[in-house]
Amino acid sequence: MAIPVTLIPGDGVGPSIASATVRVLEATGAVFEWDRQLAGAAAVVRYNEPMPDATLDSIKRTRLALKGPLETPVGGGYRSVTVALRKTFDLYANVRPAMTIVPGGRYEDVDIVLIRENTEGLYSGVEHYIAIGGDPKAAAESIAIVTRLGSERVIRYAFEYALAHGRSKVTVVHKANILKFTSGLFLEVGRDVAREYAGRVAFDERIVDAAAMQLVIKPEMFDVVVTTNLFGDILSDLVSGLVGGLGLSPGANIGDNAAIFEAVHGTAPDIAGLDLANPGALLLAGCLMLDHIGELEKATRIRTALEQTIRDGVRTRDLGGTAGTEEFTDAIIARL
Numbered sequence: 001m002a003i004p005v006t007l008i009p010g011d012g013v014g015p016s017i018a019s020a021t022v023r024v025l026e027a028t029g030a031v032f033e034w035d036r037q038l039a040g041a042a043a044v045v046r047y048n049e050p051m052p053d054a055t056l057d058s059i060k061r062t063r064l065a066l067k068g069p070l071e072t073p074v075g076g077g078y079r080s081v082t083v084a085l086r087k088t089f090d091l092y093a094n095v096r097p098a099m100t101i102v103p104g105g106r107y108e109d110v111d112i113v114l115i116r117e118n119t120e121g122l123y124s125g126v127e128h129y130i131a132i133g134g135d136p137k138a139a140a141e142s143i144a145i146v147t148r149l150g151s152e153r154v155i156r157y158a159f160e161y162a163l164a165h166g167r168s169k170v171t172v173v174h175k176a177n178i179l180k181f182t183s184g185l186f187l188e189v190g191r192d193v194a195r196e197y198a199g200r201v202a203f204d205e206r207i208v209d210a211a212a213m214q215l216v217i218k219p220e221m222f223d224v225v226v227t228t229n230l231f232g233d234i235l236s237d238l239v240s241g242l243v244g245g246l247g248l249s250p251g252a253n254i255g256d257n258a259a260i261f262e263a264v265h266g267t268a269p270d271i272a273g274l275d276l277a278n279p280g281a282l283l284l285a286g287c288l289m290l291d292h293i294g295e296l297e298k299a300t301r302i303r304t305a306l307e308q309t310i311r312d313g314v315r316t317r318d319l320g321g322t323a324g325t326e327e328f329t330d331a332i333i334a335r336l
C-alpha cells in the first residue's frame with residue numbers, strides 16, 4: 001500500500017535534492033503517495049504566505065513530511081518556517097545522527113545519535129528587557145522552561161529509539177550542578193526513566209561542558225545522547241563536525257502526531273540550479289523516515305549504497321569530487 005507523505009521540495013537546491021531523494025527512495029521498491037506542497041520563499045511567490053494552510057492540512061493528513069531547505073529572510077520578513085512547523089505540530093524530539101561515511105577524516109568510527117528537546121528550555125521564547133533609569137535595555141532576561149512532561153517524553157523517546165535501533169546506551173547531558181532547578185529536573189526525570197529500562201539500555205549522565213570535551217576526544221564513548229534545547233542545538237552541530245560537516249547531516253523532528261524529516265543544511269543559494277548540490281543529507285533524512293515507518297531494511301540498503309558510492313570515489317564537489325547531483329544519484333541507485 002502506498003504511504004502518503006507530504007513532500008516540500010523547498011527553496012534553492014531543495015527541488016533538485018528532493019527529486020534525487022525521491023528517485024532513490026522509490027528505487028528501493030518503497031511506494032509513496034507524494035503530496036507535493038510549498039513552504040518558504042516558493043510559497044510566498046505562489047500564495048503570498050510562507051506556511052500556507054494547504055501545506056499544514058497536508059501534514060495533518062499524512063503525519064509524515066520530507067522537507068527540503070527553506071529560505072528565511074535575514075533581518076525583517078517572515079519568521080523561520082522550519083521553526084514554525086516544529087511549534088505547530090509539537091515536534092518535541094529533534095534527532096540528529098552523526099556517522100562516519102567519508103573515510104580519511106579526523107575520526108573513523110563515529111556513530112552517535114543526538115536527540116535534542118525541541119520545544120522548551122531556553123528557547124521557550126520568554127524574553128524581555130528591563131529598563132533602569134533612562135536605559136530601556138539596561139538588562140535582558142530569558143526564562144528557561146523545563147517541564148516534567150516535556151523532559152519525560154523526549155527522554156523516553158531516546159530510550160525507545162535505542163531499543164528500536166539496537167543501541168546499547170543513552171547518555172543524558174545536563175548542567176544540573178549549576179542550573180539546579182531546570183537542568184536538575186531534566187536529569188531527575190532522566191534517572192527515573194532510565195530505571196524503567198535497566199537491563200535493556202544502559203544509562204549514563206554527563207555535564208555538558210565535560211561532554212563537549214569527551215565528544216571531541218573520545219566520541220566512541222557515546223551512543224544515543226539526549227539533552228535540552230540549547231545544549232542540543234550546539235552539540236548537534238558539534239557531532240556533525242566530527243563526521244565532516246553538514247553535507248551529510250540529516251535531521252528528524254518527531255512528535256506524537258507528525259514527523260518531519262529534513263536536511264540540516266540550508267538552501268545553498270550559491271550553487272542552486274547548477275547540478276552541484278549533494279543530495280546526501282536529504283537522502284539520509286529519507287532513510288530516517290523509512291526507519292520511522294519501520295522500513296529499516298530499505299533504509300540500510302540506501303545507507304550502504306551511499307557509503308559505497310562515496311568509497312568508490314563518486315563524490316559531489318563538497319565531498320572533494322566532481323560528480324553532479326544527477327550523476328551522484330544515478331551512482332547510488334546503481335549500487336542499491
Ligand code: NAI
Pocket residue numbers: 013017068069070071072073082247262263264265266267268269270271276277278279280281318
Ligand atoms: P547553507 O547551508 O545554505 O550554505 C552554506 C554552504 O554550504 C554554502 O557554501 C553551500 O553551497 C553549501 N551547501 C549547503 N548545502 C549543500 C549541499 N546539499 N551540497 C553542496 N553544498 C551545500 O547555509 P546559508 O547560506 O547560511 O543559508 C542559506 C539559506 O538557507 C538562508 O535563507 C537560510 O535561512 C536557509 N536555511 C534553511 C534551513 C532549513 O530550512 N532547515 C537550515 C539552514 C539555513
